[in-house]
Amino acid sequence: MPTSSKSISSSSEDDSEVRRGPWTLEEDNLLIHYITDHGEGRWNLLAKRSGLRRTGKSCRLRWLNYLKPDIKRGNLTPQEQLLILELHSKWGNRWSKIAQHLPGRTDNEIKNYWRTRVQKQARLFKIDTNSTTFQDIIRRFWMPRLLQKIQESSSSGLFVQDSAIPQPLDNCHQQPPPAAEPPQAIQSLDYHVSESMNMPEICQLSEYPIGPFHAIVNDNDYDTFVKGCYYADNNSYEMEAFHLGSMPALGNFENSTSNSHVAENNWAENDFSGSVRNMDELWQIRN
């Protein structure tokens, strides 16, 4: 997609007007060169002196979200998704804070992930993302599924690293300059999620009580949720977590909420390969 085809609010005949809309290759180069020479910061000054007819804010955003050398592109890995789910349960919509724990990922990217993937699920099931029910569903179905993915990819020798796949950079006219060093491994984080990390460890990262069935569960919520599963596709990590095949029968779900333990089992060590047909089966594996 040629960026220049997108509409830009300013007109070429009015040079004094601030440009808006998609950035052009020329603008990107100007910004990169200016920052290379003068460094980041003083964005309004930068905008004036660099010759860009952009606001300082726009320059800052373009640099931080797109042009900065250590920006990681491509799909979020299961590890990163897991971390986002975990940290969001802890901090809520503190995107920049969450982004600090995902090297190379921007708050904007994480926010988009949450809105387009996670909130989509909540909408499908008519569940508020802030509700205990939804938090519980994430912890009990989605996160284990991601752990399973991590497990599978590590056991097959394929470390899932979608970011290695080039993304169609329709809106970027050049690859950002390569990072001086590869993005820090997630292992280096204080909240690290390694392939070997098990569910209790993951959950202990949070203040959220993880007793898998601790939550006060409303029958109607789960009824809605289970019904919603019929309409969910299962083409992605996140969707697979909600696939009907991995959902409990409602009654079993309710029963299992009352007598389960968390700590003694290592989710990641269980062989979940092959689909788990229902929650009973899952809990047999787990317990």
Added chain:
DNA sequence: AACCAATGCAACCGCCTGAGG
């Protein structure tokens, strides 16, 4: 092939905060 709806994501907007005068 053409159309349409859904999706993903870059970019913008408005508000808030903190620093400096």
Added chain:
DNA sequence: TCCTCAGGCGGTTGCATTGGT
């Protein structure tokens, strides 16, 4: 204490792309 400004943040929008019919 007040004002101004820069920077940062979360929410929202616009549009190219994708997928389905």
